[in-house]
Amino acid sequence: xxxxxxxxxxxxxxxxxxxxxxxxxxxxxxxxxxxxxxxxxxxxxxxxxxxxxxxxxxxxxxxxxxxxxxxxxxxxxxxxxxxxxxxxxxxxxxxxxxxxxxxxxxxxxxxxxxxxxxx
Amino acid sequence: xxxxxxxxxxxxxxxxxxxxxxxxxxxxxxxxxxxxxxxxxxxxxxxxxxxxxxxxxxxxxxxxxxxxxxxxxxxxxxxxxxxxxxxxxxxxxxxxxxxxxxxxxxxxxxxxxxxxxxxxxxxxxxxxxxxxxxxxxxxxxxxxxxxxxxxxxxxxxxxxxxxxxxxxxxxxxxxxxxxxxxxxxxxxxxxxxxxxxxxxxxxxxxxxxxxxxxxxxxxxxxxxxxxxxxxxxxxxxxxxxxxxxxxxxxxxxxxxxxxxxxxxxxxxxxxxxxxxxxxxxxxxxxxxxxxxxxxxxxxxxxxxxxxxxxxxxxxxxxxxxxxxxxxxxxxxxxxxxxxxxxxxxxxxxxxxxxxxxxxxxxxxxxx
Numbered sequence: 001x002x003x004x005x006x007x008x009x010x011x012x013x014x015x016x017x018x019x020x021x022x023x024x025x026x027x028x029x030x031x032x033x034x035x036x037x038x039x040x041x042x043x044x045x046x047x048x049x050x051x052x053x054x055x056x057x058x059x060x061x062x063x064x065x066x067x068x069x070x071x072x073x074x075x076x077x078x079x080x081x082x083x084x085x086x087x088x089x090x091x092x093x094x095x096x097x098x099x100x101x102x103x104x105x106x107x108x109x110x111x112x113x114x115x116x117x118x119x
Numbered sequence: 120x121x122x123x124x125x126x127x128x129x130x131x132x133x134x135x136x137x138x139x140x141x142x143x144x145x146x147x148x149x150x151x152x153x154x155x156x157x158x159x160x161x162x163x164x165x166x167x168x169x170x171x172x173x174x175x176x177x178x179x180x181x182x183x184x185x186x187x188x189x190x191x192x193x194x195x196x197x198x199x200x201x202x203x204x205x206x207x208x209x210x211x212x213x214x215x216x217x218x219x220x221x222x223x224x225x226x227x228x229x230x231x232x233x234x235x236x237x238x239x240x241x242x243x244x245x246x247x248x249x250x251x252x253x254x255x256x257x258x259x260x261x262x263x264x265x266x267x268x269x270x271x272x273x274x275x276x277x278x279x280x281x282x283x284x285x286x287x288x289x290x291x292x293x294x295x296x297x298x299x300x301x302x303x304x305x306x307x308x309x310x311x312x313x314x315x316x317x318x319x320x321x322x323x324x325x326x327x328x329x330x331x332x333x334x335x336x337x338x339x340x341x342x343x344x345x346x347x348x349x350x351x352x353x354x355x356x357x358x359x360x361x362x363x364x365x366x367x368x369x370x371x372x373x374x375x376x377x378x379x380x381x382x383x384x385x386x387x388x389x390x391x392x393x394x395x396x397x398x399x400x401x402x403x404x405x406x407x408x409x410x411x412x413x414x415x416x417x418x419x420x421x422x423x424x425x426x427x428x429x430x431x432x433x434x435x436x437x438x439x440x441x442x443x444x445x446x447x448x449x450x451x452x453x454x455x456x457x458x459x460x461x462x463x464x465x466x467x468x469x470x471x472x473x474x475x476x477x478x479x480x481x482x483x484x485x486x
Protein backbone atom coordinates (compact mmCIF):
# COMPACT_ATOMS: atom_id res chain seq x y z
CA UNK A 1 0.00 0.00 0.00
CA UNK A 2 1.42 3.39 -1.00
CA UNK A 3 1.95 6.00 1.65
CA UNK A 4 0.59 9.57 1.49
CA UNK A 5 1.63 12.36 3.82
CA UNK A 6 -0.97 15.11 4.31
CA UNK A 7 0.40 18.44 5.57
CA UNK A 8 -2.76 20.36 6.48
CA UNK A 9 -3.61 22.30 9.64
CA UNK A 10 -7.43 22.19 9.44
CA UNK A 11 -8.54 19.11 11.34
CA UNK A 12 -11.81 18.63 9.42
CA UNK A 13 -10.08 18.88 6.05
CA UNK A 14 -7.43 16.49 7.32
CA UNK A 15 -10.09 14.08 8.45
CA UNK A 16 -11.81 14.30 5.04
CA UNK A 17 -8.54 13.34 3.29
CA UNK A 18 -8.01 10.39 5.63
CA UNK A 19 -11.60 9.19 5.29
CA UNK A 20 -11.41 9.23 1.50
CA UNK A 21 -7.91 7.91 1.04
CA UNK A 22 -7.32 5.40 3.84
CA UNK A 23 -9.19 2.60 2.03
CA UNK A 24 -6.51 2.52 -0.67
CA UNK A 25 -3.51 4.22 0.89
CA UNK A 26 -1.60 4.40 4.10
CA UNK A 27 -2.29 7.98 5.24
CA UNK A 28 -0.18 9.90 7.70
CA UNK A 29 -0.59 13.57 8.53
CA UNK A 30 1.12 16.65 9.93
CA UNK A 31 -0.59 19.82 11.09
CA UNK A 32 2.28 22.25 10.73
CA UNK A 33 5.17 22.86 8.38
CA UNK A 34 8.13 21.73 10.50
CA UNK A 35 6.37 18.56 11.55
CA UNK A 36 5.56 17.96 7.88
CA UNK A 37 9.20 18.20 6.82
CA UNK A 38 10.42 15.87 9.56
CA UNK A 39 7.67 13.33 8.86
CA UNK A 40 8.55 13.44 5.15
CA UNK A 41 12.19 12.66 5.98
CA UNK A 42 11.37 9.99 8.56
CA UNK A 43 8.48 8.24 6.83
CA UNK A 44 9.52 8.62 3.20
CA UNK A 45 5.97 8.83 1.73
CA UNK A 46 5.20 8.12 -1.94
CA UNK A 47 3.33 11.42 -2.30
CA UNK A 48 2.71 14.58 -0.28
CA UNK A 49 -0.42 16.75 -0.14
CA UNK A 50 0.59 20.21 1.00
CA UNK A 51 -1.45 23.16 2.22
CA UNK A 52 -0.01 26.70 1.93
CA UNK A 53 -1.29 28.58 4.95
CA UNK A 54 0.26 26.63 7.81
CA UNK A 55 1.00 27.56 11.42
CA UNK A 56 4.30 27.10 13.21
CA UNK A 57 6.72 29.29 11.28
CA UNK A 58 6.99 27.42 7.97
CA UNK A 59 4.32 28.00 5.34
CA UNK A 60 3.69 25.62 2.45
CA UNK A 61 6.26 27.28 0.21
CA UNK A 62 8.93 27.03 2.92
CA UNK A 63 8.06 23.37 3.33
CA UNK A 64 8.23 22.81 -0.44
CA UNK A 65 11.65 24.46 -0.57
CA UNK A 66 13.00 22.31 2.27
CA UNK A 67 11.61 19.15 0.71
CA UNK A 68 13.11 19.92 -2.69
CA UNK A 69 16.50 20.86 -1.21
CA UNK A 70 16.80 17.65 0.78
CA UNK A 71 18.04 14.67 -1.22
CA UNK A 72 15.98 12.35 0.98
CA UNK A 73 12.72 14.02 -0.07
CA UNK A 74 13.43 15.88 -3.30
CA UNK A 75 11.99 13.11 -5.51
CA UNK A 76 8.65 12.81 -3.69
CA UNK A 77 5.81 14.30 -5.79
CA UNK A 78 4.09 17.15 -3.96
CA UNK A 79 0.55 18.31 -4.80
CA UNK A 80 -0.38 21.69 -3.39
CA UNK A 81 -4.02 21.89 -2.29
CA UNK A 82 -4.86 25.32 -0.98
CA UNK A 83 -7.74 27.74 -0.77
CA UNK A 84 -5.55 30.60 -1.91
CA UNK A 85 -5.84 31.00 -5.63
CA UNK A 86 -2.82 32.99 -6.61
CA UNK A 87 -0.41 30.17 -5.87
CA UNK A 88 -0.30 27.98 -8.95
CA UNK A 89 2.73 29.55 -10.63
CA UNK A 90 4.71 29.75 -7.41
CA UNK A 91 3.84 26.16 -6.50
CA UNK A 92 4.90 24.83 -9.90
CA UNK A 93 8.06 26.96 -9.83
CA UNK A 94 8.81 25.50 -6.40
CA UNK A 95 8.64 21.98 -7.80
CA UNK A 96 5.05 20.90 -7.02
CA UNK A 97 3.51 18.56 -9.60
CA UNK A 98 0.06 20.12 -9.23
CA UNK A 99 -1.82 22.91 -7.53
CA UNK A 100 -5.58 22.94 -6.93
CA UNK A 101 -8.04 25.19 -5.11
CA UNK A 102 -9.68 22.95 -2.52
CA UNK A 103 -13.11 24.60 -2.54
CA UNK A 104 -13.34 24.25 -6.33
CA UNK A 105 -12.19 20.61 -6.42
CA UNK A 106 -14.24 17.53 -5.56
CA UNK A 107 -12.78 14.88 -3.29
CA UNK A 108 -12.95 12.44 -6.24
CA UNK A 109 -10.81 14.80 -8.29
CA UNK A 110 -8.33 14.91 -5.43
CA UNK A 111 -8.18 11.11 -5.41
CA UNK A 112 -7.81 11.02 -9.21
CA UNK A 113 -4.87 13.39 -9.29
CA UNK A 114 -3.17 11.40 -6.52
CA UNK A 115 -3.72 8.20 -8.50
CA UNK A 116 -2.28 9.83 -11.61
CA UNK A 117 0.92 10.88 -9.84
CA UNK A 118 1.41 7.53 -8.16
CA UNK A 119 1.31 5.56 -11.40
CA UNK B 120 -15.46 99.74 -8.65
CA UNK B 121 -16.04 99.38 -4.91
CA UNK B 122 -18.46 96.58 -5.60
CA UNK B 123 -16.10 94.68 -7.87
CA UNK B 124 -13.23 94.89 -5.44
CA UNK B 125 -15.56 93.62 -2.70
CA UNK B 126 -16.56 90.77 -5.02
CA UNK B 127 -12.93 90.04 -5.71
CA UNK B 128 -12.17 89.99 -1.99
CA UNK B 129 -15.06 87.57 -1.50
CA UNK B 130 -13.77 85.21 -4.19
CA UNK B 131 -10.24 85.42 -2.84
CA UNK B 132 -11.41 84.58 0.68
CA UNK B 133 -13.41 81.67 -0.64
CA UNK B 134 -10.49 80.24 -2.65
CA UNK B 135 -7.94 80.93 0.12
CA UNK B 136 -10.03 78.97 2.59
CA UNK B 137 -11.39 76.21 0.35
CA UNK B 138 -10.98 72.65 1.63
CA UNK B 139 -9.38 71.51 -1.64
CA UNK B 140 -5.87 72.38 -2.71
CA UNK B 141 -6.08 75.12 -5.38
CA UNK B 142 -3.17 76.57 -7.33
CA UNK B 143 -2.95 78.96 -10.27
CA UNK B 144 0.02 78.78 -12.62
CA UNK B 145 1.02 80.73 -15.71
CA UNK B 146 0.95 79.01 -19.09
CA UNK B 147 4.41 77.53 -18.41
CA UNK B 148 3.17 75.93 -15.17
CA UNK B 149 5.01 78.37 -12.94
CA UNK B 150 3.05 78.74 -9.70
CA UNK B 151 1.51 82.20 -9.21
CA UNK B 152 -0.90 81.41 -6.41
CA UNK B 153 -1.54 78.62 -3.88
CA UNK B 154 -4.28 78.52 -1.26
CA UNK B 155 -3.92 77.43 2.38
CA UNK B 156 -5.04 73.86 1.64
CA UNK B 157 -2.31 73.54 -1.00
CA UNK B 158 0.38 74.41 1.55
CA UNK B 159 -1.22 72.08 4.09
CA UNK B 160 -1.57 69.10 1.73
CA UNK B 161 1.84 69.38 0.04
CA UNK B 162 3.71 70.53 3.15
CA UNK B 163 5.45 73.32 1.18
CA UNK B 164 5.08 76.95 2.32
CA UNK B 165 3.70 79.56 -0.03
CA UNK B 166 7.20 81.03 -0.43
CA UNK B 167 8.57 77.62 -1.38
CA UNK B 168 5.86 77.15 -3.98
CA UNK B 169 5.70 80.50 -5.73
CA UNK B 170 7.64 80.56 -9.00
CA UNK B 171 8.12 76.77 -8.87
CA UNK B 172 6.56 74.03 -11.00
CA UNK B 173 3.98 71.65 -9.41
CA UNK B 174 6.60 68.94 -10.01
CA UNK B 175 7.76 70.07 -6.56
CA UNK B 176 5.31 67.50 -5.16
CA UNK B 177 4.07 65.82 -8.36
CA UNK B 178 5.74 64.39 -11.43
CA UNK B 179 5.70 60.76 -10.26
CA UNK B 180 3.25 59.32 -12.75
CA UNK B 181 5.40 58.32 -15.70
CA UNK B 182 5.95 59.96 -19.07
CA UNK B 183 2.76 58.80 -20.81
CA UNK B 184 0.51 60.20 -18.06
CA UNK B 185 1.98 63.68 -18.40
CA UNK B 186 2.03 63.55 -22.20
CA UNK B 187 -1.70 62.78 -22.16
CA UNK B 188 -2.33 65.46 -19.55
CA UNK B 189 -0.45 68.19 -21.45
CA UNK B 190 -2.20 67.27 -24.66
CA UNK B 191 -5.61 67.69 -23.02
CA UNK B 192 -4.90 70.97 -21.23
CA UNK B 193 -2.53 72.67 -23.66
CA UNK B 194 -3.51 71.46 -27.12
CA UNK B 195 -7.18 70.47 -26.73
CA UNK B 196 -7.60 73.20 -24.07
CA UNK B 197 -9.93 71.04 -22.03
CA UNK B 198 -10.04 70.15 -18.36
CA UNK B 199 -7.95 67.17 -17.32
CA UNK B 200 -9.21 64.84 -14.58
CA UNK B 201 -7.09 62.16 -13.03
CA UNK B 202 -5.73 60.43 -9.99
CA UNK B 203 -2.13 61.11 -9.04
CA UNK B 204 0.38 59.80 -6.55
CA UNK B 205 2.24 62.79 -5.15
CA UNK B 206 4.92 63.23 -2.52
CA UNK B 207 4.66 65.69 0.38
CA UNK B 208 7.61 67.73 1.52
CA UNK B 209 9.58 65.30 3.69
CA UNK B 210 8.83 62.31 1.45
CA UNK B 211 5.44 61.02 2.59
CA UNK B 212 3.34 59.92 -0.42
CA UNK B 213 -0.32 60.81 -0.87
CA UNK B 214 -2.98 60.12 -3.47
CA UNK B 215 -5.01 62.96 -4.93
CA UNK B 216 -7.86 63.40 -7.32
CA UNK B 217 -6.76 66.21 -9.59
CA UNK B 218 -8.38 68.47 -12.16
CA UNK B 219 -6.44 71.01 -14.20
CA UNK B 220 -8.26 73.56 -16.35
CA UNK B 221 -6.76 76.05 -18.78
CA UNK B 222 -7.98 79.65 -18.44
CA UNK B 223 -8.14 81.30 -21.85
CA UNK B 224 -8.08 84.97 -22.88
CA UNK B 225 -10.33 86.55 -25.52
CA UNK B 226 -8.11 85.20 -28.28
CA UNK B 227 -8.34 81.65 -26.96
CA UNK B 228 -4.76 81.67 -25.68
CA UNK B 229 -3.89 80.02 -22.42
CA UNK B 230 -3.06 82.56 -19.72
CA UNK B 231 -3.34 80.44 -16.60
CA UNK B 232 -3.89 76.93 -15.44
CA UNK B 233 -6.02 76.26 -12.39
CA UNK B 234 -5.12 73.07 -10.59
CA UNK B 235 -7.41 71.59 -7.95
CA UNK B 236 -6.37 68.59 -5.88
CA UNK B 237 -8.29 66.65 -3.27
CA UNK B 238 -6.33 64.40 -0.94
CA UNK B 239 -8.01 60.97 -1.19
CA UNK B 240 -5.30 58.97 0.58
CA UNK B 241 -7.63 58.01 3.43
CA UNK B 242 -10.45 56.94 1.11
CA UNK B 243 -7.96 54.86 -0.90
CA UNK B 244 -6.63 53.24 2.27
CA UNK B 245 -10.12 52.39 3.47
CA UNK B 246 -11.01 51.00 0.06
CA UNK B 247 -7.87 48.87 0.02
CA UNK B 248 -8.53 47.61 3.54
CA UNK B 249 -12.09 46.71 2.53
CA UNK B 250 -10.81 44.79 -0.49
CA UNK B 251 -8.21 43.01 1.65
CA UNK B 252 -10.84 42.19 4.26
CA UNK B 253 -13.16 40.66 1.66
CA UNK B 254 -10.28 38.67 0.27
CA UNK B 255 -9.11 37.40 3.67
CA UNK B 256 -12.62 36.62 4.91
CA UNK B 257 -13.41 34.80 1.67
CA UNK B 258 -10.31 32.64 1.85
CA UNK B 259 -11.07 31.78 5.46
CA UNK B 260 -14.65 30.89 4.55
CA UNK B 261 -13.42 28.43 1.99
CA UNK B 262 -11.81 26.13 4.55
CA UNK B 263 -14.99 25.02 6.35
CA UNK B 264 -16.91 25.03 3.06
CA UNK B 265 -14.36 22.60 1.62
CA UNK B 266 -14.72 20.20 4.55
CA UNK B 267 -18.53 20.30 4.25
CA UNK B 268 -18.32 19.74 0.49
CA UNK B 269 -15.98 16.76 0.73
CA UNK B 270 -17.84 15.00 3.55
CA UNK B 271 -21.16 15.37 1.73
CA UNK B 272 -19.60 14.02 -1.46
CA UNK B 273 -18.36 10.98 0.45
CA UNK B 274 -21.78 10.43 2.04
CA UNK B 275 -23.50 10.74 -1.34
CA UNK B 276 -20.97 8.33 -2.86
CA UNK B 277 -21.99 5.79 -0.24
CA UNK B 278 -18.53 5.79 1.39
CA UNK B 279 -20.20 5.59 4.82
CA UNK B 280 -22.91 3.15 3.81
CA UNK B 281 -25.94 3.25 1.56
CA UNK B 282 -28.35 6.16 2.03
CA UNK B 283 -32.07 5.84 1.55
CA UNK B 284 -33.79 8.07 -1.01
CA UNK B 285 -34.90 10.65 1.51
CA UNK B 286 -31.45 10.90 3.09
CA UNK B 287 -29.89 11.34 -0.37
CA UNK B 288 -32.42 14.00 -1.27
CA UNK B 289 -31.78 15.99 1.93
CA UNK B 290 -28.04 15.70 1.50
CA UNK B 291 -28.18 16.86 -2.10
CA UNK B 292 -29.98 19.96 -0.84
CA UNK B 293 -27.25 20.57 1.73
CA UNK B 294 -24.65 20.03 -0.98
CA UNK B 295 -26.32 22.51 -3.31
CA UNK B 296 -26.55 25.17 -0.61
CA UNK B 297 -22.89 24.66 0.17
CA UNK B 298 -21.97 24.94 -3.51
CA UNK B 299 -23.91 28.21 -3.67
CA UNK B 300 -21.91 29.51 -0.76
CA UNK B 301 -18.67 28.50 -2.54
CA UNK B 302 -19.84 30.30 -5.68
CA UNK B 303 -20.67 33.40 -3.65
CA UNK B 304 -17.20 33.36 -2.10
CA UNK B 305 -15.69 32.96 -5.59
CA UNK B 306 -17.73 35.95 -6.81
CA UNK B 307 -16.64 38.07 -3.85
CA UNK B 308 -13.03 37.11 -4.47
CA UNK B 309 -13.41 38.01 -8.15
CA UNK B 310 -14.87 41.39 -7.22
CA UNK B 311 -12.06 42.08 -4.78
CA UNK B 312 -9.53 41.07 -7.45
CA UNK B 313 -11.04 43.35 -10.07
CA UNK B 314 -11.31 46.22 -7.60
CA UNK B 315 -7.75 45.84 -6.38
CA UNK B 316 -6.51 46.19 -9.96
CA UNK B 317 -4.32 43.10 -9.50
CA UNK B 318 -6.08 41.08 -12.15
CA UNK B 319 -3.98 39.45 -14.88
CA UNK B 320 -5.18 39.84 -18.46
CA UNK B 321 -3.71 37.11 -20.66
CA UNK B 322 -5.09 37.34 -24.19
CA UNK B 323 -4.57 34.40 -26.52
CA UNK B 324 -5.98 33.71 -30.01
CA UNK B 325 -9.58 32.69 -29.44
CA UNK B 326 -12.17 31.03 -31.60
CA UNK B 327 -15.30 32.63 -30.22
CA UNK B 328 -17.61 29.79 -31.31
CA UNK B 329 -15.63 27.18 -29.39
CA UNK B 330 -15.44 29.42 -26.32
CA UNK B 331 -19.22 29.88 -26.42
CA UNK B 332 -19.68 26.12 -26.84
CA UNK B 333 -17.65 25.51 -23.69
CA UNK B 334 -19.86 27.93 -21.76
CA UNK B 335 -22.98 26.32 -23.17
CA UNK B 336 -21.92 22.80 -22.24
CA UNK B 337 -21.25 23.96 -18.68
CA UNK B 338 -24.72 25.51 -18.45
CA UNK B 339 -26.62 22.74 -20.25
CA UNK B 340 -27.77 20.96 -17.06
CA UNK B 341 -29.07 24.23 -15.55
CA UNK B 342 -30.94 25.07 -18.76
CA UNK B 343 -32.33 21.54 -18.97
CA UNK B 344 -33.87 21.86 -15.50
CA UNK B 345 -36.20 24.57 -16.86
CA UNK B 346 -36.51 23.11 -20.37
CA UNK B 347 -34.90 26.24 -21.78
CA UNK B 348 -34.07 26.17 -25.48
CA UNK B 349 -30.91 27.99 -26.50
CA UNK B 350 -30.57 29.27 -30.06
CA UNK B 351 -27.05 30.17 -31.18
CA UNK B 352 -26.65 32.59 -34.09
CA UNK B 353 -22.94 33.00 -34.58
CA UNK B 354 -21.95 34.89 -37.73
CA UNK B 355 -19.67 33.04 -40.14
CA UNK B 356 -16.12 34.20 -40.73
CA UNK B 357 -15.49 35.70 -37.32
CA UNK B 358 -11.72 35.91 -37.14
CA UNK B 359 -9.71 34.58 -34.26
CA UNK B 360 -9.46 37.34 -31.61
CA UNK B 361 -6.88 37.78 -28.85
CA UNK B 362 -9.01 37.45 -25.72
CA UNK B 363 -8.47 36.45 -22.13
CA UNK B 364 -10.62 33.35 -22.34
CA UNK B 365 -11.22 33.05 -18.62
CA UNK B 366 -12.52 36.63 -18.41
CA UNK B 367 -14.70 36.43 -21.52
CA UNK B 368 -16.00 33.01 -20.44
CA UNK B 369 -17.11 34.67 -17.21
CA UNK B 370 -19.05 37.37 -19.11
CA UNK B 371 -20.93 34.87 -21.31
CA UNK B 372 -21.57 32.65 -18.31
CA UNK B 373 -22.97 35.50 -16.21
CA UNK B 374 -25.29 36.68 -18.98
CA UNK B 375 -26.51 33.19 -19.86
CA UNK B 376 -27.02 32.21 -16.22
CA UNK B 377 -29.12 35.35 -15.70
CA UNK B 378 -31.19 34.79 -18.82
CA UNK B 379 -31.80 31.18 -17.78
CA UNK B 380 -32.68 32.12 -14.22
CA UNK B 381 -35.09 34.85 -15.26
CA UNK B 382 -36.70 33.04 -18.21
CA UNK B 383 -40.04 31.35 -17.78
CA UNK B 384 -39.99 27.51 -18.01
CA UNK B 385 -39.62 26.26 -21.59
CA UNK B 386 -38.45 29.71 -22.67
CA UNK B 387 -36.17 30.44 -25.60
CA UNK B 388 -32.84 32.24 -25.19
CA UNK B 389 -31.00 33.53 -28.25
CA UNK B 390 -27.30 34.23 -28.25
CA UNK B 391 -26.31 36.19 -31.35
CA UNK B 392 -22.70 37.05 -32.12
CA UNK B 393 -21.79 39.30 -35.02
CA UNK B 394 -19.28 41.85 -36.25
CA UNK B 395 -20.15 45.54 -36.29
CA UNK B 396 -17.44 47.96 -37.38
CA UNK B 397 -14.37 47.34 -35.27
CA UNK B 398 -16.26 45.39 -32.64
CA UNK B 399 -17.63 41.94 -32.01
CA UNK B 400 -21.13 42.24 -30.57
CA UNK B 401 -22.74 39.53 -28.46
CA UNK B 402 -26.44 39.74 -27.66
CA UNK B 403 -28.20 37.48 -25.15
CA UNK B 404 -31.95 37.72 -25.51
CA UNK B 405 -34.52 36.17 -23.21
CA UNK B 406 -38.31 36.43 -22.92
CA UNK B 407 -38.43 36.28 -19.17
CA UNK B 408 -39.39 38.53 -16.29
CA UNK B 409 -37.47 41.61 -17.46
CA UNK B 410 -36.26 44.54 -15.36
CA UNK B 411 -38.65 47.18 -13.99
CA UNK B 412 -38.07 50.50 -15.82
CA UNK B 413 -37.37 52.51 -12.69
CA UNK B 414 -34.64 50.08 -11.64
CA UNK B 415 -32.85 49.85 -14.97
CA UNK B 416 -30.16 52.39 -14.19
CA UNK B 417 -29.07 50.34 -11.17
CA UNK B 418 -28.63 47.05 -13.00
CA UNK B 419 -24.82 47.12 -13.11
CA UNK B 420 -24.37 48.26 -9.52
CA UNK B 421 -22.69 45.90 -7.09
CA UNK B 422 -25.21 43.76 -5.16
CA UNK B 423 -28.18 45.09 -7.19
CA UNK B 424 -30.97 42.55 -7.65
CA UNK B 425 -34.31 43.32 -9.30
CA UNK B 426 -37.18 43.69 -6.82
CA UNK B 427 -39.34 41.54 -9.12
CA UNK B 428 -36.86 38.65 -9.06
CA UNK B 429 -35.78 38.70 -5.42
CA UNK B 430 -39.22 37.41 -4.43
CA UNK B 431 -39.05 34.45 -6.84
CA UNK B 432 -35.33 33.68 -6.79
CA UNK B 433 -33.79 34.13 -3.41
CA UNK B 434 -30.43 32.86 -4.65
CA UNK B 435 -28.13 35.24 -6.52
CA UNK B 436 -25.47 37.60 -5.29
CA UNK B 437 -26.04 40.70 -7.42
CA UNK B 438 -22.41 40.50 -8.48
CA UNK B 439 -22.63 38.87 -11.94
CA UNK B 440 -23.44 41.94 -14.03
CA UNK B 441 -21.14 44.13 -11.96
CA UNK B 442 -18.29 41.73 -12.78
CA UNK B 443 -19.32 41.40 -16.43
CA UNK B 444 -19.28 45.19 -16.82
CA UNK B 445 -15.89 45.50 -15.14
CA UNK B 446 -14.43 42.81 -17.42
CA UNK B 447 -15.94 44.18 -20.65
CA UNK B 448 -14.94 47.78 -19.93
CA UNK B 449 -11.42 46.86 -18.93
CA UNK B 450 -11.20 45.05 -22.28
CA UNK B 451 -12.05 48.16 -24.27
CA UNK B 452 -15.68 47.19 -24.85
CA UNK B 453 -19.10 48.28 -23.68
CA UNK B 454 -22.07 46.53 -22.09
CA UNK B 455 -25.72 47.63 -22.34
CA UNK B 456 -29.23 46.22 -22.41
CA UNK B 457 -32.85 46.77 -23.22
CA UNK B 458 -35.56 45.30 -21.11
CA UNK B 459 -39.28 45.37 -20.51
CA UNK B 460 -40.82 44.00 -17.37
CA UNK B 461 -42.79 40.82 -18.09
CA UNK B 462 -41.44 40.57 -21.66
CA UNK B 463 -37.73 39.95 -21.28
CA UNK B 464 -34.28 41.45 -21.61
CA UNK B 465 -31.50 41.57 -24.16
CA UNK B 466 -27.99 42.18 -22.89
CA UNK B 467 -25.35 43.27 -25.38
CA UNK B 468 -21.62 43.58 -25.04
CA UNK B 469 -18.92 44.57 -27.46
CA UNK B 470 -15.28 43.53 -27.60
CA UNK B 471 -12.73 45.11 -29.91
CA UNK B 472 -11.93 42.83 -32.88
CA UNK B 473 -8.36 44.00 -32.41
CA UNK B 474 -8.38 42.02 -29.16
CA UNK B 475 -7.71 42.65 -25.49
CA UNK B 476 -4.47 44.17 -24.28
CA UNK B 477 -2.40 42.04 -21.95
CA UNK B 478 -1.84 43.24 -18.41
CA UNK B 479 0.53 41.76 -15.92
CA UNK B 480 -0.79 41.37 -12.41
CA UNK B 481 -0.94 38.88 -9.61
CA UNK B 482 -4.29 37.12 -9.74
CA UNK B 483 -6.80 35.50 -12.06
CA UNK B 484 -10.52 34.95 -11.70
CA UNK B 485 -12.06 32.07 -9.78
CA UNK B 486 -13.77 29.44 -11.87
